[in-house]
Amino acid sequence: MTKPVIAVLGLGTMGLGIAQLYAEAGRRVIAFDAVAAARESAKDRLAQSLDARVKAGKLPEAERDATLGNLTVTDDMAELSKARLVIEAVVEDLAVKQALFAEVERHVSAETVLATNTSSLSVAAIMARLARPARGIGLHFFNPAPVMKLVELAVPQGASDEATELARSLTQAAGKTVIACRDTPGFIVNRCARPYYGEALAMLEEGRSASGIDSAMLKAGYRLGPFSLIDLIGADINLAATRGLSAAMAGHPRYHVFDALVKQVEQGHLGRKSGRGFLHPATPGEAPADWQAIARRIEAALANEAAFLAQESGLAPDDIDTALKLGLNFPRGPFESARSHGAAAILSTLTACESAAPAHLKGRYTPSPALAPRIGG
16 A cells, blocks of 8 residues: 655745654655745755764664655645645744645645644634635644654544544654644643743742742753743743733733743843843753742642643643653653642642732632642542
8 A cells, every 4th residue: 555645835944844754754755835945955954964863873874865765845736636644834824824725725635634733823723714624633743843752633623533543643653642632722732831931930020030940940850941941942932822822811810921021022032042031141050948849839830730721621631741741851741740749739839829929910820620630639
């Protein structure tokens, strides 16, 4: 039986990475970009990335050659007729994605599955104008796509089981851990990660230092503290994600947009890409004496958000834990960390935070009814 062909639309860093991972898995990949320069440089960029691994002794030359041979770059959308799965990785703009898929649908068969790599838009909205919207699903990869193990499979209401299973099977065969979720704001990781940044910003607002907060989380086993992570991702990207989720969740205080983050962006202090951030170019110093209280507060907020998501979506706590560990390199998932503290300590922490919360954060720490049952309390 002929292996299904996969098409990737958009040859920026993410799109090329997605094309690479399927090509490495032995799939024929057809890649398209509307920009000639992106098309013309794609194979050279991929070759440079693979050559670095060959020189480091991490990739046999034969596998590099096979991967490059599996990728075809085209300027003709008619080539998409050969694809069984089409994945777009273009700019996060609803109108752009809708227009692109409308064009794609003119060239593919009725059975072709269409997937968006969106991290912040509604999959259902992207697919709403398709003649066959049931073929549309979300496949959210994490950067760098060839390395990060997690893929969120976002399933909008009305998506066909056939489309969902094809996307899952092809992506699992490429070595990814695929976790299915509903088409809800932030999916799993971007939603559940908000307290990691938000509680750090709340404590900064209270007078804590960015260095002290980050060093506390390093002491607790995290690879990067929240401010270092914002500096790595970019304050502008973090702000856009926070604003998007806040709007989607009716401005609930759990998704409050903190003034400190807005000011960072207004001042151009975006992190590593601008040369200055909350901490960058400095690194965290010594952890404060009460580092455990800082870590417990952030982990309590993470567990509470995860419990709300589990209650609303039916996701298993183990799946949420796995998503956070694989998507953000957390040492523990939110339910795992909450169990290590115990339900009483987590609920006590949330109660104390709610009691002390300023007016604009009142209601932020109200415990989810699903929290205690899911951490064994």
